[in-house]
Amino acid sequence: MNPFVYPKSKHSRRERPGQLARYQLYKPYLRREFAKKCVYCRLPDTMGPLEAFGVDHYRPKKKFPHLVTAYANLFYCCNPCNRRKGEDWPRPGEEGTEIVPNPCDHKMSKHLRFKRGTVESLSPPGAHTLRLLDLNDPKAVAYREFILATIGMWQEKLESAQRTARELRKKRRAPSLSAAEGGRIDSALSRLEHIEAECSAHLDRLAGGP
Numbered sequence: 001m002n003p004f005v006y007p008k009s010k011h012s013r014r015e016r017p018g019q020l021a022r023y024q025l026y027k028p029y030l031r032r033e034f035a036k037k038c039v040y041c042r043l044p045d046t047m048g049p050l051e052a053f054g055v056d057h058y059r060p061k062k063k064f065p066h067l068v069t070a071y072a073n074l075f076y077c078c079n080p081c082n083r084r085k086g087e088d089w090p091r092p093g094e095e096g097t098e099i100v101p102n103p104c105d106h107k108m109s110k111h112l113r114f115k116r117g118t119v120e121s122l123s124p125p126g127a128h129t130l131r132l133l134d135l136n137d138p139k140a141v142a143y144r145e146f147i148l149a150t151i152g153m154w155q156e157k158l159e160s161a162q163r164t165a166r167e168l169r170k171k172r173r174a175p176s177l178s179a180a181e182g183g184r185i186d187s188a189l190s191r192l193e194h195i196e197a198e199c200s201a202h203l204d205r206l207a208g209g210p
């Protein structure tokens, strides 16, 4: 449920949008492709307006104009990461260090990791990315901490409802149970089902899905 985890394996693209006229048209495909999260800072797009997210050109537009609408060059990205990444591209000889890793060509977890809301770098490309994208901007860290605390709260509520439901189901099976008691337990179970559904919906929204 924690969105702030970098993928351990490389991502193989599943969407097949074909060739589209403008790069902006790829956004819904990229959103599904990368599970509603910025590929660089892992922020889910489900907490704010969709306009806060856009299409990143991994190889920047000005230096690679022939890749402007190439799906394989496009990633889902929050606007702050996109703006900070800008036209950055390594100079010859710096490809091994001064590069921002992406989840299709790199194992992201080899370069970056989260400690709660704070990002740590594990490699020279990780350090370059952390610096360039200002991944530990205090506002971003505080926002991640807030999301994590809220996820924790809903998870606790969900687990408590599940525990109570389990106990009630056990009671419901007792042979000595009267019809009235059974009815009371059934309505309590149906209330708990609603609570569980509500918690799951909040958790999905907070984490942006799998």
Ligand SMILES: [Zn+2]
Binding pocket: 038, 039, 040, 041, 042, 043, 077, 078, 079, 080, 081, 082
């Ligand atoms: Zn981002």
